[in-house]
Amino acid sequence: MGGKNKQRTKGNVRPSSSGRAAEVLAREGGVIPGFVGFDATVTSELSYVPAVHGAEEIDNLVDADFRLVLRKLSKRDNVTRLKTSGPCDYDRRIREATQIAFEQLVLKVRRNLAPFLKSLMGHWILSQCDTYTPAASAAWRAFEAAFSPTKQPEALSFCKDEILSVLQDILLKETANTLSDPQAVTEEEREAKYVRMLTSSLLGVKRLLSLLPQADRTALETKLADLISSGKFWKYSKHKTPQVRGAFFELVCALCELTPALAQAEAARLCPAVLLNIDDADPLVLAPVWEAVLHVVSTIPDCWTHVNAKKGFLPKLWTLLKDGGKGLAKALHPNLMPLLSKLPEHITDPQIDFLNTFFTSLLNGLSSERAASSLSESAVIVTSAVECLRYCILQNAQEDEHKKNLVTMLISQQTALASPSLQKGPLFLLVTEMLVSWEKRAGLHGIIESHDNSDVFKELVTDFWEGLALLFVRYVDSEETSPGAFEGMATLLQVSTANSSDKLGADNICFSSSEEEDKTVEGDDSEGSVKTGPAHCSDKSCEPLQTQYFEDVVCQLAQLCLVHVNEKHSERHLVFLSRLLRSFHTPKVFTTLLELDKQKVQDDNETKHSVNIKNPAMHFLLERVVVWLSEEGRADTEHLVEMVFSSLQCCSQQETTRILNNITMVMFYVPLPHVYNVYITHMFLFSCVS
Numbered sequence: 287m288g289g290k291n292k293q294r295t296k297g298n299v300r301p302s303s304s305g306r307a308a309e310v311l312a313r314e315g316g317v318i319p320g321f322v323g324f325d326a327t328v329t330s331e332l333s334y335v336p337a338v339h340g341a342e343e344i345d346n347l348v349d350a351d352f353r354l355v356l357r358k359l360s361k362r363d364n365v366t367r368l369k370t371s372g373p374c375d376y377d378r379r380i381r382e383a384t385q386i387a388f389e390q391l392v393l394k395v396r397r398n399l400a401p402f403l404k405s406l407m408g409h410w411i412l413s414q415c416d417t418y419t420p421a422a423s424a425a426w427r428a429f430e431a432a433f434s435p436t437k438q439p440e441a442l443s444f445c446k447d448e449i450l451s452v453l454q455d456i457l458l459k460e461t462a463n464t465l466s467d468p469q470a471v472t473e474e475e476r477e478a479k480y481v482r483m484l485t486s487s488l489l490g491v492k493r494l495l496s497l498l499p500q501a502d503r504t505a506l507e508t509k510l511a512d513l514i515s516s517g518k519f520w521k522y523s524k525h526k527t528p529q530v531r532g533a534f535f536e537l538v539c540a541l542c543e544l545t546p547a548l549a550q551a552e553a554a555r556l557c558p559a560v561l562l563n564i565d566d567a568d569p570l571v572l573a574p575v576w577e578a579v580l581h582v583v584s585t586i587p588d589c590w591t592h593v594n595a596k597k598g599f600l601p602k603l604w605t606l607l608k609d610g611g612k613g614l615a616k617a618l619h620p621n622l623m624p625l626l627s628k629l630p631e632h633i634t635d636p637q638i639d640f641l642n643t644f645f646t647s648l649l650n651g652l653s654s655e656r657a658a659s660s661l662s663e664s665a666v667i668v669t670s671a672v673e674c675l676r677y678c679i680l681q682n683a684q685e686d687e688h689k690k691n692l693v694t695m696l697i698s699q700q701t702a703l704a705s706p707s708l709q710k711g712p713l714f715l716l717v718t719e720m721l722v723s724w725e726k727r728a729g730l731h732g733i734i735e736s737h738d739n740s741d742v743f744k745e746l747v748t749d750f751w752e753g754l755a756l757l758f759v760r761y762v763d764s765e766e767t768s769p770g771a772f773e774g775m776a777t778l779l780q781v782s783t784a785n786s787s788d789k790l791g792a793d794n795i796c797f798s799s800s801e802e803e804d805k806t807v808e809g810d811d812s813e814g815s816v817k818t819g820p821a822h823c824s825d826k827s828c829e830p831l832q833t834q835y836f837e838d839v840v841c842q843l844a845q846l847c848l849v850h851v852n853e854k855h856s857e858r859h860l861v862f863l864s865r866l867l868r869s870f871h872t873p874k875v876f877t878t879l880l881e882l883d884k885q886k887v888q889d890d891n892e893t894k895h896s897v898n899i900k901n902p903a904m905h906f907l908l909e910r911v912v913v914w915l916s917e918e919g920r921a922d923t924e925h926l927v928e929m930v931f932s933s934l935q936c937c938s939q940q941e942t943t944r945i946l947n948n949i950t951m952v953m954f955y956v957p958l959p960h961v962y963n964v965y966i967t968h969m970f971l972f973s974c975v976s
Contacts, residue, residue, distance in 0.1 A: 385424035407445035408452025415489035488533035535574035542581035557592035607647035610654030619670035751835035776865035864925035876902035903936035
C-alpha cells in the first residue's frame with residue numbers, strides 16, 4: 287500500500303509496467319496470457335486484462351473506471367478484490383463477482399471478444415458449472431449476453447476441442463498442489479478448490495455434450511474416448527467426496543444418452559461402476575446413480591454380463607429397500623418400476639421367489655425409522671409398491687400362480703390399516719384406481735379394453751374382494767383388533783363425500799351402488815333435498831367402481847357388527863357400524879341389518895305398530911337407533927347421532943318428521959345430562975331438514 291505521494295495518472299489510463307511488459311512479450315512472440323478470472327482457475331498465477339496484440343486499441347473500448355475495476359480483480363488480497371465487510375466466504379463471492387464483471391465486459395467489447403473465444407471458452411463452461419449456484423448463474427448470463435440462443439451451439443462447436451482439453455486436463459492431470467500454490471494456500475483450501483474443480487469439470491463435460499449438435503458430438507468422440515478410457519476417470523465413482531461422485535454419475539448418464547457407442551465400448555468398467563454402487567446413500571449421489579442405473583440397463587443390452595447380479599446387485603437392492611431408501615425414498619422409489627421392466631428373465635428366475643423378496647423388502651421399508659416418521663416418505667413407498675404390483679400383475683395376468691400370489695401381496699398391504707400414515711396417505715386411492723382399471727379391462731364399465739383378457743380381470747376383481755372380505759371379517763371378529771384398524775377399514779370403505787375426501791388425504795374415491803343411483807325423494811330439487819344411495823363425487827374425472835362386491839362386503843361387516851352389539855354390547859362395533867352407514871347408506875344395507883334382527887324384533891311390542899313400515903332405513907332407526915339413544919348411562923352419543931343422519935338420507939320428509947317426534951318423546955324418559963344431548967340433537971336435526 288506504499289507510494290502514497292507518488293504521482294498517478296487520472297483514471298490509470300496509461301498501462302502499468304506489468305501491462306507494458308506483457309505487451310512487449312506478446313510483440314516479441316511470447317505466450318499471450320488470457321483474461322483474468324479464467325487462467326487463474328487452472329494455474330496459481332493471475333493474468334492481466336488485456337495483454338495481447340493491440341492492447342492499447344482494445345483498452346480504448348473500455349472506459350477508465352471499468353479498467354480500474356478489472357485491474358483490482360488481479361490483486362491477490364481478497365479484501366481488495368472484493369470490497370466487503372464481515373467474515374464471509376470471500377472465494378465464492380469473488381467467483382460470482384468475477385462473472386458479473388465479465389458480463390459487463392462482454393456487453394462492452396461485443397464482437398471484439400471473438401479472437402479470444404478459444405482461449406477462454408473452456409473456463410467459461412467450467413464457470414457455468416460452478417458448485418456455487420449464484421456464480422454459475424452469473425456465468426450463464428454472461429454467455430447469453432454474448433451469444434443469442436441460435437448462436438450458442440455454433441460458438442461451442444467452434445471451441446469444442448479447446449473446451450474438452452481444459453476439462454480433460456483438470457480431470458486427468460491436475461492435482462490439489464498444481465491448482466494452488468502450496469506456499470501460499472493452506473492444504474484445506476487447496477483440497478476444497480481441487481474438489482470444486484473436479485466437480486465442475488465433470489459437469490462441464492456433461493454440459494458440453496448436451497449443448498453440442500449431434501454431428502459435433504460424433505466429431506468429438508475420439509478425444510472424448512481418451513478421457514473415459516483413463517483409469518483415473520473411473521476412480522471418480524469411488525471418490526471420497528459426494529459432490530464428485532454425484533457429478534461423475536451425472537456425466538455417465540450423459541454418455542449413455544448422447545454417446546451410446548462410447549458407453550458400450552467402456553461397458554466393462556461402466557456397468558460395475560454404476561450397478562454395484564446403487565447403495566450409495568448420500569443425498570448428492572443417490573438420485574444421479576439411480577438415473578444412471580436406468581440409462582445403463584436401457585442403453586447397454588449386455589450390461590448384466592459385466593456384473594454378478596444375484597451376488598452383487600440384488601443383495602444391495604434388498605437392503606436398500608428394507609431401509610426405506612435410507613430416508614431418500616423420493617429419489618429412489620420412482621425408479622423401481624422402470625427397473626423391473628428392464629430386468630431380464632435370468633435375473634428374476636425363479637420369478638415367484640424374486641417377486642416375494644422384492645415386495646417383502648419394499649413393504650418392510652414402511653417400518654423404517656424415516657418412513658415411519660415422514661408421511662411424504664411413506665407415501666412415496668406406498669405409491670411405488672402399488673405401481674410395481676400393477677405392472678407385475680399385468681405382466682403375469684395369464685399365469686394363475688403368479689397372479690394369485692401378487693393379489694395376495696396387494697391384499698397384504700391392507701394389513702397395515704392401523705397405521706395413521708397409511709390412512710392419510712395415497713394407498714386407498716391407488717388401490718381404488720387399480721380396481722377401476724381392472725373393472726374396465728373386465729368389461730364392467732361397458733368398454734372392454736382387452737377382449738382376450740376380460741375373464742382374467744373379472745377373476746382378479748373377484749379374488750381381490752373375496753380376499754379383502756376375509757381379511758376384514760377376521761379383523762372385525764377379533765377381540766384384539768385396535769381402534770386404529772377399525773378406523774382404517776372404515777376409511778378404505780369410505781364413500782366419496784366432502785368429509786371423507788379430507789380424511790383420506792386424497793382427492794376423491796367413488797363407490798357406486800349396484801342397485802340405485804342418487805335420486806331426490808319427495809322434495810324439491812334444492813341444495814338441501816334428501817337423497818338416497820351413496821354420495822357421488824363432484825369431480826367428473828373420478829371413476830366409480832361398478833362391481834357389487836363392495837356393497838356385499840359392507841353388508842357382511844354390518845351384520846357382523848350388529849351380532850357383536852347384540853351379544854356382547856360392544857361399543858367399538860357400534861361405532862364401526864356408524865362409520866359403515868355413514869360411508870354407504872343404501873336400502874340393501876339396511877335390509878340386511880333387519881333380516882338379521884327379524885326374528886328378534888317380532889316379539890317386541892313396538893313391532894306391532896311398525897310392521898307397516900316399508901322403508902328399512904326408517905325401521906332400523908325406530909327399532910334400533912332410538913333404543914340405543916334411550917339407554918341409561920350412555921355417555922357418548924356422537925356416533926349414534928351420525929347413524930341418525932345416515933339413516934335419514936334414505937327417508938322421506940314425512941318419515942323424517944316421525945323419527946324426530948320419536949326422538950323428542952325419548953328425551954322425557956332419559957336422565958337430564960342425556961336429555962340435554964338428545965335435545966340438542968333434535969334441534970340440530972330439525973334445523974337441517976326444515
